[in-house]
Amino acid sequence: MRILVIGASGTIGRPLCEELGKRHEVIAAGRRGPDAVVDIRSAESIRALYEAVGPVDACICVAESGALDRFETLTEDELLENMRGKFFGQINLVLIGQSFLKDRGSFTLTSGIFADEAWPGVTGGAVISGGLHSFVLSAAIELKRGLRINAVSPTIVADSVEAYAHLFPGMEPVEMDRLIGTYVNCVEGSETGRIHRLYRPAGSADTGFPLG
Template identity: 60%
Template structure:
């Protein structure tokens, strides 16, 4: 398969990309790195990316993250800004990308554990992840031409504990292998509309 990975140079991407490259042709994309440049907060940038890459069988997005927030001062403006990348950006990859992926291609998005497990300081991230889950469920029955869509919802990975573990005491970290396996499953198995929780 020819797979477009957006965010290939991030924490997850650095492990996922070489694993998938063992069996598939990989095209990497990112805002500051990769073979193709893309800012997923921009519809125009997404369109330009899909126009550059041809005959894509799969699109995996592991770019963008929901920043921490302070509930007591949280505003609509801040939420909308936070949603622009990880929520609307990933949805636009599908809404725009459905015109470009090959028949029977697949999309894999990335949400997160806070859709299901509440922690302080992640209200925006929780809404983003929950919204992505609902979007994937709906999109899976709407996409044409046999296109599939799934979302991987990871907890904090072991590789990130040193940097972020103190923010989420008691949150179980998962191995990178478990997480990579979940992304591979969305590529290798004929599944759609699935939320693959790696908690």
């Protein structure tokens, strides 16, 4: 398969490209490439990316992370700015990309734990991830030609604990191998409309909850 990975130079993107590259042709994209350049905050840049790389079998987005915010001073403009990349950018990858993916191709988006777990300072992140989950469920029944869509919703990644654990004390990390395996399964599998939660949402039962 030809697989387009957006955010290829990031913490998740690098090992993901390495694993996929063992079996597939990987096109590594991001603000600085290396194979293709894109700014997912711009619909025009996304369209130019698809036109430049040609037909692909899968598009995976691991780019953009939601900014921290302060609820007592949060404004509509700040929320919109926070949503421009991770929310609207990923949605545009699908809305624009549906015309460029090959039949039975797949999209895999990235949301996050704050869709299900309330945490101080991440209202924007919660709105973004919750909205992405709803979008994936709707898109799964709307996409034509056998196109599939899923989302991976991780908690903090074990490889980032040293840098970010102080912001999310007590949050249990997900191991990188498990995270990468989930993205790979989304591409190489056959399911659609699935939210792969790599954590147990607050208030869920101790057993029987699908964890991705």
